[in-house]
Amino acid sequence: MMKENVLQWATVSVAGIMMGSTTLAAPTHLVDERPVEISHVSPDVVLVDFGKVAYGNLRLQPPANATGTVTVHFGEDFVDGRINRKPKGTVRYNQTSVTLAGSQAIVAAPPADPRNTELVSTRKHYHPPAILTPEEWGVVLPFRWVEIEGWNGTLKPEQIVRQSAYASTWKDDAAAFESSDDMLNRIWDLCRYSIKATTFAGVYVDGDRERIPYEADAYLNQLSHYYTDDDKVMARDTINYLLLDGIGTWPTEWAPHMVFMVHADWMHTGDLGWMSGRYQALKSKLLLHRKGDDGLIFSEEVDMKKTDIVDWPQKERDGYVFTPRNTVVNAFYLRAIKLMAEMARAIGFEEEAKRYEADFDASYAAFQKTFFDEGKGLYLDGVDTDHISSHANLYPLAFGLVPEPHRSGMADWLAGRGMRCSVYAAQYLMEGLFENGAGTQALALMVADNDRSWKHMVDSGTTISWEAWDLKYKPNQDWNHAWGAAPANLLPRYVLGAEPLAPSWKTARISPNLGDLKSAQGKVPTRMGAILVEWEVAGNFKMKLQLPEGMAAQVDLPAVGESSQVLLDGKPVKASLRAGRWVLEERVEGSVVIEVR
Structure with a gap:
């Protein structure tokens, strides 16, 4: 069913070329995939189903006497037996026409999307450039179904292939998971394939709407890639890209994720030299420019209104109250400097390690004094508010900041409130539950029979994880977001139970x-x-x-x-x-x- 095409690449053209360099990316290639079903929806329209969504385009092999023009429709959504030509959000539909000239093979690719090929920001807020795929591929987009209008005669399976883009190094047998719960197995299959399908760009991108690397997206992608394949190059190339000047993105908490990513690489590869080469660059990701005399990170008005993200989209924040000193931002700061201390000591910077540890101790004491409600055993959202959100607690729990006597109680409280966060924050919610005796509740949330679970994604029929739990929670969401695939790392880490300690x-x-x-x-x-x-x-x-x-x-x-x-x-x-x-x-x-x- 699959055959490797000869097209491969090892570089991507991004804004890096505008700064006089070309950004290296992990090698990717086009793989020929045959359809799983071909049928006629009308005498003049052929419907082709490839079984799963993948980033790609078509290669047609017409018969010897073929002439005329055919119209090709690409779709990511399917309604009432046809491709949905007016999908909601950023769910993909596109079309193109190609002229047949006998038996000459022809590539049918849709027009490029202006937004996910944008190298210079033209919108209200600055954004880094989109990642471009190789020009020789033709335009690729995520699709599962194709409708072809104007094809004369029967379309045979050997006359059509999807040229699907994946990491060249991907091994389908590198990882496996199976349990006594069929739904959990289906969730694993969905999330594992989501990681494979989203390797198309050679670096981790957020989804098809923008095709931009974001630090938090990349970290979640990295974790899941490590547990579904044995290649580490794509994570490294994404880190290198995100450390370039001018590439970092706008959310406050996204910057510390760069520390998380480099530390994760070290834990999974043991490559001290590679980590050392990026250590100095990480210092700009620690939010130190916003640190006050009390050891806490301060938020100005612009931070509270825009850059302190907590969760995304905004409606997923569980009513979080933004204040000049808030729990979530400071939790990320504390986690980052703790990991920096570990890396500094490993490299041999003992004095720096001690300074980070001293900073952590002082800031942690202020964190507990300022934000923790001892009586309730929970964290407040910030100063000058008595509001307690799930987010003010799920991040500290995941980061090991909660005092030992309160951990199990906080885990039970969070589990009892359900999935009051996005698919992004769910990574940290699940980690906190699994690490603190609430694994049963964590698994129950994964398979919950509601529209805020991975079961809901599976039941929808999607084959790649979504950007949000449902379109109603993020009306512009796309259906190809790796950050929605957290079970790809959570199930091996916590159900099989395997994690690196050294x-x-x-x-x-x-x-x-x-x-x-x-x-x-x-x-x-x-x-x-x-x-x-x-x-x-x-x-x-x-x-x-x-x-x-x-x-x-x-x-x-x-x-x-x-x-x-x-x-x-x-x-x-x-x-x-x-x-x-x-x-x-x-x-x-x-x-x-x-x-x-």
Whole structure:
């Protein structure tokens, strides 16, 4: 069904060329994909279904006697048996006409979109340039269905292919996930494919409406890419691009995400030299120019009205009250300088590491004193307000800022309020729940039978994750946004339970969350090789774990039922019971079977 086309690329033309350079990007290529179904909706109109949405265009192979003009309609939405030619939001529809000249192969590509090819900002607010795909490809757009008008005779499968753009390095078998919950499996399939499909540009872009790299989008994309494929080049090229002068985007909290991205690269690759080369540039991403004498980040009027984003779109902010000193911005600042301290020490900048740690301690003390309501065990949105939003709490919980005695209570409070945030902030909400004993609630939110869950996306029939939970929550949304695919990283990290504890995955954490699942298994790609995890609950808990050579794992497992011991390959091992989990005292290596009885 698929055949690699010869077209490949390793550079993208962006505003970088306007500054005298060409921005390197991960290699991508066009892959020939055959239709899964061809039918006639009328004597003169052929309907072609490619099964999934992908960025691409068409290559037609007409018969020898073909003449005349055919009209090709491309669609991302399908209504009443036809392509939706007037879709809502930024859901894609386009058309083009091509002239047939015998059996000569011809590429049918739509006209370029003015907005997602814009190199010089012409709108009210400045934006970085769009990422352009190679000119020799022709224009690509996301589509699943095609209608062809004017094709004489029968359109055969071998006469039409979609030239679909993907990362050249993508491996469909690099990662896997399967559980006893069919809906969770379908969510994984949707989100994993979403990451593959959105690699078309060679760097992480926000979606088809703009095709611009944004820091927060890129970080979520990076996390999910790491858990669905074993290539790290695209994340690095996106980081390099976003660190260029003049490329950073407008939201306050987006800048600290650059620290998150470089730290994540270090943890997953162990490449200290690469991290060192970007360390100095990260200092401009710490919001230090807005730091007050009390150690907190201040927000001016323009920040409160525009740049402090909290969540996006605005209606997803759970009524957040913006103040001159607010919880969300300061939570991001604290997380960023904590990670900077870790990186500074690893590079050998011990004095800088100590300064960051001292700054963290002072700012954290002010953070707790200013924003935390000890009686309620929750954070206020900011100074001079008694409003408590989900966002003021979900970020501190995800970033490990909440005092230990209040973590489980805050997790329960957040879970009880439901998905009061966007698909972007849901990444952090889920992390906070999984990390603090509320994994069952996190999984329930993923598969909730409402329009604010990934189940809703699956039920809609989409094959790439959305920019928002639904069009009614963001009327201009597009249907090809990688930041909506958080389960692509959440399920391997928290259901299979695999995360790096040390750079390069030399030490892994294996800490599966069961929820209401009976079993789960999967494959997690790492720099050292794949981790294979398979667990089941049948009274007792049993896990088969296979680690690549050279990797050790710190393991903690759920204390199911009335369990009293842990067995490693059939022999009792030392383990301590902490907060409902058995924590093995010794790290494990190689292939093992661990049981909780």
